[in-house]
Amino acid sequence: MDEKLYKPFCISVGEIIKEMSDIDVVGMDSLEEERHELTSMGVSSIITFAGARKGRLLLDMEPGLALSMAGAVLGEEYGDVKDPMVLSLVAEVNNIISGNAITGINNELLMDLRLAPPVVFAGRDVVISIPRLRSLSSWGETEYGRIRINIAWEGGGS
Amino acid sequence: MDIKYILPFLEALKGVLEQFGAVDIRRGDMARNDLMYVDTDITAVVGMVGQVRGNIAYSMAEDTAKKIVSAMMMGMPVEELDEMGRSALGEFSNMVTGNASTLLSNSGVQVDITPPSIIFGKDVYFIISSVETLKIDMETSLGKVEVNIGLEI
Numbered sequence: 001m002d003e004k005l006y007k008p009f010c011i012s013v014g015e016i017i018k019e020m021s022d023i024d025v026v027g028m029d030s031l032e033e034e035r036h037e038l039t040s041m042g043v044s045s046i047i048t049f050a051g052a053r054k055g056r057l058l059l060d061m062e063p064g065l066a067l068s069m070a071g072a073v074l075g076e077e078y079g080d081v082k083d084p085m086v087l088s089l090v091a092e093v094n095n096i097i098s099g100n101a102i103t104g105i106n107n108e109l110l111m112d113l114r115l116a117p118p119v120v121f122a123g124r125d126v127v128i129s130i131p132r133l134r135s136l137s138s139w140g141e142t143e144y145g146r147i148r149i150n151i152a153w154e155g156g157g158s
Numbered sequence: 159m160d161i162k163y164i165l166p167f168l169e170a171l172k173g174v175l176e177q178f179g180a181v182d183i184r185r186g187d188m189a190r191n192d193l194m195y196v197d198t199d200i201t202a203v204v205g206m207v208g209q210v211r212g213n214i215a216y217s218m219a220e221d222t223a224k225k226i227v228s229a230m231m232m233g234m235p236v237e238e239l240d241e242m243g244r245s246a247l248g249e250f251s252n253m254v255t256g257n258a259s260t261l262l263s264n265s266g267v268q269v270d271i272t273p274p275s276i277i278f279g280k281d282v283y284f285i286i287s288s289v290e291t292l293k294i295d296m297e298t299s300l301g302k303v304e305v306n307i308g309l310e311i
Contacts, residue, residue, distance in 0.1 A: 048205035048272030082283040084193050116205025116272050119213050123282030130275050131248035
């Protein structure tokens with residue numbers, strides 16, 4: 001595993017969430033391989049990218065965290081993660097996290113990666129499968145719920 | 159959204175489905191949405207970067223997905239969508255979007271596609287574009303495929 005392809009995302013999550021919503025993310029300091037599909041914790045956002053390599057970042061969080069972030073950033077109280085404002089906020093957070101990480105990777109490794117727009121979704125018992133991509137997950141905790149990122153690169157992360 | 163960006167996806171879907179033996183492929187209902195609500199079982203999403211950025215989502219019932227995977231595997235019966243089946247669905251969405259990107263390139267719009275994601279779950283609310291999403295139902299002999307096109311143009 002080339003840490004330069006993974007660590008920027010882990011670092012970016014804590015920095016961006018703190019900056020945007022003043023919520024502390026604890027953890028995100030280790031990566032574990034995922035061998036199966038991922039079950040969404042409540043609200044998930046996927047950003048894919050292409051350039052010298054192709055890959056994908058999944059940002060997944062418990063509903064309480066999505067609602068708290070939306071409340072902190074938008075200044076209103078939300079009670080349903082299916083609210084378009086909550087979904088849009090999670091998508092935008094992922095866009096900034098991924099943009100920040102990809103800028104760092106492009107600057108350091110000259111990979112000319114470009115981001116597709118974020119996809120965000122919420123529902124019950126949602127399972128995400130990314131065929132043929134080896135992926136690594138990192139978990140974090142906040143006072144409002146857990147958060148996970150899952151990073152995958154075509155051809156592995158070496 | 160200009161029709162010149164939409165037709166390549168529908169042509170590509172028709173071409174790929176016909177390649178796997180589907181017949182009676184016709185366009186059904188169309189709608190513009192900000193929020194995409196999916197009440198089918200499976201959604202395959204592929205991203206696009208380049209001169210046009212966006213996401214394309216193909217949603218279908220599990221039964222339709224099994225029929226498509228079976229057709230891709232030369233008629234082999236598909237009882238459940240195991241790892242091979244999910245991989246085949248990813249390949250299906252890759253083929254459709256890849257062929258659409260070739261058609262777009264032929265008209266002077268250079269794009270590249272990103273890895274597919276397969277999302278299982280009914281009653282799911284999606285946003286795939288910050289602009290708008292165009293939903294087009296494609297009726298086929300293998301079942302209905304709902305195409306959602308969210309391009310930032």
